[in-house]
Amino acid sequence: MRGNSKREKNIGKIIFCVLFSFLLSVVLTIVSILAAIRIGFFNKELIFEYLDKVDFYSEVQQEVYKQISYEIVPTGLELNLIDETIPIEKVHNDVNGYIQACFDDVEYGIETAEIEDAMYKNIMDQFENMERQEDAGTQEHARRFISNIIEKYPDIIKFPYIKEFAGICTKMEPLLTMIMIAAAVMGIVCILFLLLLQRWKHRSLRYIIYAVLAAALMTVAVPAYLLIRKTYEGLGIRPVYLYNFCMEYIKASLLSFIWIGIGLLGSSVFLMIVVKLMKERLKKRKYR
Amino acid sequence: MRKNKRKRKINKIMAYFYMPLFFAILGYAIVAVTLSPVINTVIAAGSLVISTSGQDTDEVKSYYEGEVTVKQPKEGEKIPVEEIDFPYSGTKFGELTCDRIGLSAPVYNGDSDQILMNGAGKYLGSFLPGFGSTILIAGHDNLYFAELEKIQQDDIITFKTFYGIYQYKVTDIQVVEEAKQQEASHLDGEKEELVLYTCYPFYPTVYEKTQRYFVYADKISGPDVEWEETK
Numbered sequence: 001m002r003g004n005s006k007r008e009k010n011i012g013k014i015i016f017c018v019l020f021s022f023l024l025s026v027v028l029t030i031v032s033i034l035a036a037i038r039i040g041f042f043n044k045e046l047i048f049e050y051l052d053k054v055d056f057y058s059e060v061q062q063e064v065y066k067q068i069s070y071e072i073v074p075t076g077l078e079l080n081l082i083d084e085t086i087p088i089e090k091v092h093n094d095v096n097g098y099i100q101a102c103f104d105d106v107e108y109g110i111e112t113a114e115i116e117d118a119m120y121k122n123i124m125d126q127f128e129n130m131e132r133q134e135d136a137g138t139q140e141h142a143r144r145f146i147s148n149i150i151e152k153y154p155d156i157i158k159f160p161y162i163k164e165f166a167g168i169c170t171k172m173e174p175l176l177t178m179i180m181i182a183a184a185v186m187g188i189v190c191i192l193f194l195l196l197l198q199r200w201k202h203r204s205l206r207y208i209i210y211a212v213l214a215a216a217l218m219t220v221a222v223p224a225y226l227l228i229r230k231t232y233e234g235l236g237i238r239p240v241y242l243y244n245f246c247m248e249y250i251k252a253s254l255l256s257f258i259w260i261g262i263g264l265l266g267s268s269v270f271l272m273i274v275v276k277l278m279k280e281r282l283k284k285r286k287y288r
Numbered sequence: 289m290r291k292n293k294r295k296r297k298i299n300k301i302m303a304y305f306y307m308p309l310f311f312a313i314l315g316y317a318i319v320a321v322t323l324s325p326v327i328n329t330v331i332a333a334g335s336l337v338i339s340t341s342g343q344d345t346d347e348v349k350s351y352y353e354g355e356v357t358v359k360q361p362k363e364g365e366k367i368p369v370e371e372i373d374f375p376y377s378g379t380k381f382g383e384l385t386c387d388r389i390g391l392s393a394p395v396y397n398g399d400s401d402q403i404l405m406n407g408a409g410k411y412l413g414s415f416l417p418g419f420g421s422t423i424l425i426a427g428h429d430n431l432y433f434a435e436l437e438k439i440q441q442d443d444i445i446t447f448k449t450f451y452g453i454y455q456y457k458v459t460d461i462q463v464v465e466e467a468k469q470q471e472a473s474h475l476d477g478e479k480e481e482l483v484l485y486t487c488y489p490f491y492p493t494v495y496e497k498t499q500r501y502f503v504y505a506d507k508i509s510g511p512d513v514e515w516e517e518t519k
Contacts, residue, residue, distance in 0.1 A: 018307075025311045070401035076430040076492030123494065130492070138494060145494040206303075213304065214311035221312070234338040272304070 021207040024190040028215035040253030059241030081122040102166035110154040202278040212268040220261030366514035382449035393432035418513040422477040433486040454510030456482040480507040
């Protein structure tokens with residue numbers, strides 16, 4: 001009789017430990033996923049890092065030249081009027097400045113006066129080479145023509161959906177922080193219960209290890225599947241340089257989930273070593 | 289006793305595998321069941337923006353590499369339309385030449401900005417050679433159609449395609465205002481007519497070119513295509 005009630009008590013203890021361990025795994029998964037989103041998808045610094053890696057700025061520069069040349073060709077003017085009018089440093093500063101402004105939710109004005117002056121000089125040089133005398137009317141028209149075609153530059157710099165994406169990142173960050181804190185508190189409560197439920201603390205640690213391993217599995221499974229299948233490569237993004245950047249950015253963001261999963265796995269291995277040491281210490285104490 | 293101890297040890301080690309696996313499966317099952325309407329909506333929305341076929345590039349492609357690939361019919365016979373593989377937009381399918389003036393322009397299906405930088409572009413709403421109707425082709429006056437300035441009546445334009453070689457004799461040359469471009473294109477024509485057009489005047493200017501230079505040429509040789517117009 002006494003034995004039966006002791007067994008029932010033990011089974012009850014195991015059920016509660018499994019329950020709290022499962023809850024802890026869910027909570028750890030939530031914290032891991034949100035942390036991966038913060039250091040991956042919603043990380044502004046990652047955007048700048050990958051813009052550099054995929055040589056985004058020179059692709060933008062080439063795209064600007066290409067779009068402007070479509071406007072120049074029908075006029076019969078030589079395409080060399082745009083040569084070296086848009087320095088790569090300006091493209092770099094404008095792209096980064098615009099992205100930063102989107103995250104800061106402020107307006108970013110793109111200056112084109114220097115580019116227009118350089119193009120105007122090139123047009124006048126072309127007319128000089130053609131030995132054409134241009135009057136004030138033509139000069140004014142040349143200025144108007146240049147300011148029309150240079151409108152392509154800010155349109156290309158302000159690449160689509162970055163403003164909306166930055167808005168989402170900025171709005172979601174406080175919410176993510178709150179959820180992470182709440183989940184962390186719940187996790188601590190689960191750990192406390194696990195420690196209280198078991199007399200021998202190394203047994204509590206074992207349940208914590210199950211939770212950490214499960215969290216690693218749940219965090220890594222879907223991103224690993226997406227990375228292997230490369231489903232995201234089917235996204236229809238134009239132009240090609242923006243597509244290339246998005247692919248690298250998505251891949252890096254998914255990898256952040258994998259890194260966190262590896263971190264959780266490392267933690268569980270560390271805890272396994274701790275459990276082993278605790279058991280050995282107990283054995284030494286028992287046989288003293 | 290030793291056997292039991294060993295068995296317990298193995299169970300404890302195996303628990304590090306099956307417990308996390310059980311938790312993971314249970315966790316995903318709970319998410320799948322409770323969030324299935326949301327997940328299905330997300331997957332459906334995702335399939336709208338994700339394509340299973342490869343990424344298309346912006347590059348123009350070539351369907352014609354200088355050879356007539358379809359079997360040429362005898363005199364008086366026609367090419368069945370089923371034998372012609374219609375080119376996609378952005379694909380090169382032929383070449384225009386006029387030896388007297390030095391005209392040589394690759395011809396693409398479509399007339400986007402990118403196509404016109406690489407050659408002449410056939411308006412998608414017009415026909416291919418051999419179909420008995422208007423073939424409307426555009427080009428830039430300072431690139432591939434620069435030589436059109438020198439063209440004259442009775443000049444012969446050769447249009448080589450991947451399915452046949454056609455020749456057209458120039459019948460008329462007109463300069464029209466941009467507003468009258470639609471009418472001047474002869475898109476409702478009932479005979480096979482090659483219509484080439486470009487911006488006018490031919491010299492460089494920062495002013496907008498509001499005139500168009502049209503060259504009309506009637507077919508004089510080349511295989512007809514056997515097809516039926518659907519009504």
